[in-house]
Amino acid sequence: MSAVQTEPATLSEEPPVSLWRDAWYRLKRNRLAIFGLCVIVLLAFTAIFGPYLTPYDFLGQDLEARNQAPSFAHLFGTDDLGRDVFSRVVYGTRTAFLVAVVVTAIALVIGTVLGAVAGFFGNPFDRVIMWLTDVTMSVPNLLLVVVINASLKTPIAQWMEARYLETLNPFYRETVWIDFLLVFGSMALISWPPYARLVRAQVLSIRSRPYITAAQALGLSNRIILTRYVIPNALGPLIVAVSAGLGTAMVLESAFSFLGVGVNPPTPSWGNMISDGLRVWQHYPHLLAAPAAVLGLASVAFSFLGDGLNDALNPRGSK
Amino acid sequence: MTGTKTENRLLDVKGLTVEIETRSGPAVIVDGIDLHVDRGETLGVVGESGCGKSLTMLSLMRLLPNKIHVAKGEAHFDGRDLQKMSNRELRKVRGGDIGFVFQDPMTSLNPVMRIGEQLAEPLIYHRGMSKKEARARAVELLRLVGIPGPEQRIEAYPHELSGGMRQRVMIAIGLACEPKLLIADEPTTALDVTIQAQIVDLVKGLREKLGMSVVWITHDLALIAGLVDRVIVLYAGTVVEDAPVDELYAHPRHPYTRGLLASIPKLSDQPASRLNSIGGTPPEPGRRPQGCPFAPRCPLAMDICRTHVPKLEPVAAAGSHRTACFAAEKAREAA
Numbered sequence: 001m002s003a004v005q006t007e008p009a010t011l012s013e014e015p016p017v018s019l020w021r022d023a024w025y026r027l028k029r030n031r032l033a034i035f036g037l038c039v040i041v042l043l044a045f046t047a048i049f050g051p052y053l054t055p056y057d058f059l060g061q062d063l064e065a066r067n068q069a070p071s072f073a074h075l076f077g078t079d080d081l082g083r084d085v086f087s088r089v090v091y092g093t094r095t096a097f098l099v100a101v102v103v104t105a106i107a108l109v110i111g112t113v114l115g116a117v118a119g120f121f122g123n124p125f126d127r128v129i130m131w132l133t134d135v136t137m138s139v140p141n142l143l144l145v146v147v148i149n150a151s152l153k154t155p156i157a158q159w160m161e162a163r164y165l166e167t168l169n170p171f172y173r174e175t176v177w178i179d180f181l182l183v184f185g186s187m188a189l190i191s192w193p194p195y196a197r198l199v200r201a202q203v204l205s206i207r208s209r210p211y212i213t214a215a216q217a218l219g220l221s222n223r224i225i226l227t228r229y230v231i232p233n234a235l236g237p238l239i240v241a242v243s244a245g246l247g248t249a250m251v252l253e254s255a256f257s258f259l260g261v262g263v264n265p266p267t268p269s270w271g272n273m274i275s276d277g278l279r280v281w282q283h284y285p286h287l288l289a290a291p292a293a294v295l296g297l298a299s300v301a302f303s304f305l306g307d308g309l310n311d312a313l314n315p316r317g318s319k
Numbered sequence: 320m321t322g323t324k325t326e327n328r329l330l331d332v333k334g335l336t337v338e339i340e341t342r343s344g345p346a347v348i349v350d351g352i353d354l355h356v357d358r359g360e361t362l363g364v365v366g367e368s369g370c371g372k373s374l375t376m377l378s379l380m381r382l383l384p385n386k387i388h389v390a391k392g393e394a395h396f397d398g399r400d401l402q403k404m405s406n407r408e409l410r411k412v413r414g415g416d417i418g419f420v421f422q423d424p425m426t427s428l429n430p431v432m433r434i435g436e437q438l439a440e441p442l443i444y445h446r447g448m449s450k451k452e453a454r455a456r457a458v459e460l461l462r463l464v465g466i467p468g469p470e471q472r473i474e475a476y477p478h479e480l481s482g483g484m485r486q487r488v489m490i491a492i493g494l495a496c497e498p499k500l501l502i503a504d505e506p507t508t509a510l511d512v513t514i515q516a517q518i519v520d521l522v523k524g525l526r527e528k529l530g531m532s533v534v535w536i537t538h539d540l541a542l543i544a545g546l547v548d549r550v551i552v553l554y555a556g557t558v559v560e561d562a563p564v565d566e567l568y569a570h571p572r573h574p575y576t577r578g579l580l581a582s583i584p585k586l587s588d589q590p591a592s593r594l595n596s597i598g599g600t601p602p603e604p605g606r607r608p609q610g611c612p613f614a615p616r617c618p619l620a621m622d623i624c625r626t627h628v629p630k631l632e633p634v635a636a637a638g639s640h641r642t643a644c645f646a647a648e649k650a651r652e653a654a
């Protein structure tokens with residue numbers, strides 16, 4: 001009985017114990033993914049602590065020092081009101097992360113619940129939910145966001161004004177919350193369908209995979225089959241989707257802010273900074289370059305990490 | 320070898336009927352099959368694809384897919400009715416007393432789990448082994464099925480192994496708890512011809528070493544000639560012939576069996592010419608003809624075949640050879 005071997009097994013030098021350790025091990029060997037991860041960690045740190053550490057207030061105007069080129073005093077220079085661009089970019093990072101995390105979390109919850117219900121319980125839930133998904137996906141994102149902005153902004157503002165007059169609570173004076181509320185709501189509304197589709201497809205396909213029948217034929221309990229066979233196989237693609245989704249949400253926030261239907265000045269967002277910078281870029285290119293470069297870097301970082309996670313979590317697809 | 324005493328019966332299936340729910344009501348897929356496997360016996364189950372071989376075996380273990388269920392019948396394993404067992408008891412039988420090897424080794428292993436863990440799972444569950452014991456046993460099992468370097472190989476993921484190696488792993492998993500019965504559902508269909516013979520040899524050796532019974536499902540009569548003791552031929556969810564393997568090859572009685580035997584490819588044949596000697600395809604579930612299910616394709620079909628269903632009956636003067644055909648005698652003369 002001779003054993004024929006067509007593919008040599010590639011074995012790691014120090015075998016890790018679990019799927020997750022193993023995925024981490026593979027991720028570590030992927031330079032681009034690690035670069036992406038480092039950038040993301042740095043940006044996340046900036047988003048959380050950055051605004052407390054910057055030398056200038058992001059709103060602080062210094063009319064003596066307007067439109068300055070980058071220097072040691074102002075790393076990214078100053079804008080037309082003499083505000084420190086570096087501090088504003090740092091605060092824009094907070095805006096970007098806040099929006100991306102909140103929107104992705106909402107979209108993930110909605111998408112996972114709807115997708116799992118559709119995949120697990122089948123019709124009629126499946127039909128209704130998939131119809132909802134298709135309809136949502138077929139509406140142009142920008143159109144939807146513009147409509148939401150146009151139709152809801154004024155009523156919400158009026159309601160807040162009324163609340164303020166009633167309670168005199170300064171919270172209701174802070175119109176910046178309206179921006180965020182609308183951004184969170186509208187972006188979550190357009191972001192959940194991919195998660196719903198993914199989760200539904202995962203549940204459907206894993207449930208009928210031969211290895212699930214094989215596990216049942218081994219007499220394994222439903223609990224073990226769920227935790228060791230179904231979930232680990234479903235989680236990989238979902239984690240990859242979340243990583244990509246965070247990047248997409250960040251770009252989307254910038255795009256909407258750029259177009260004036262997202263976060264509005266004076267709250268800094270990379271998008272509205274790019275919009276401002278674009279008007280004067282021939283004279284003061286740093287005003288455009290600084291936020292654009294950071295946005296580009298963040299976008300690339302999430303995409304590298306997403307690809308790396310995809311390879312690390314799917315040992316079948318990796319080389 | 321083919322003893323008939325009841326205490327020698329390991330598996331005894333009577334009148335097993337499997338139905339699928341369709342829009343136009345239930346349709347029969349497996350139609351009242353009787354079959355049995357004795358201790359230490361190897362049974363070959365043969366038939367074209369779509370004849371209900373897999374569903375028959377899956378129904379024994381109550382592993383049928385959605386919308387397909389056992390409508391009636393009994394399946395006694397080791398004296399107990401598998402259809403009446405509680406889920407808990409059944410889980411002990413699955414993997415513990417009956418091992419299963421599936422057709423496609425590429426998709427029947429969990430892609431995100433190391434093969435060592437997949438081997439250890441039934442040992443921990445059925446034999447109460449610790450992780451460490453199970454791991455040591457996993458190495459032993461891999462060695463048993465002829466996988467080189469088993470100590471390293473238990474760390475591998477399924478995708479890191481070739482198809483033949485994966486099927487060996489599947490067999491090792493099926494054998495992990497030393498079952499009394501191993502059911503192999505077309506275990507070599509997805510493999511190269513040279514590897515197919517190796518897997519057959521492997522199971523042959525293991526069967527003797529472990530003293531277990533084997534049910535080997537295939538559509539390839541030639542492959543199992545040296546492996547099985549007895550063959551049942553399935554057509555459209557019914558047993559059309561049941562005979563000791565030598566008898567079946569020497570004196571096939573059912574026109575379908577004869578067609579299968581005639582279609583075994585010769586070296587000179589193109590692969591595509593397989594089964595060409597029987598025109599047509601098996602009936603879809605729910606579209607079975609009235610009389611003999613094989614009648615539309617049968618070269619010997621008579622009027623009675625289209626109105627009456629032939630029963631599986633012993634062929635005169637050959638005790639353990641049974642067939643379901645009105646023209647069985649003629650078939651013998653033609654042979």
Ligand SMILES: Nc1ncnc2c1ncn2[C@@H]1O[C@H](COP(=O)(O)OP(=O)(O)O)[C@@H](O)[C@H]1O
Binds near residue numbers: 348384385
């Ligand atoms: N999951 C399923 N859903 C619907 N029909 C099925 C399913 N599995 C098998 N069948 C039908 O049942 C019949 C028998 O299938 P199967 O037992 O897999 O045949 P075999 O193993 O002999 O190739 C086929 O006609 C097939 O179309």
Ligand code: SF4
Binds near residue numbers: 618624629645646
């Ligand atoms: S019973 Fe009639 S149709 Fe059926 S196999 Fe025999 S001869 Fe052919």
Ligand SMILES: [Mg+2]
Binds near residue numbers: 373
């Ligand atoms: Mg089959």
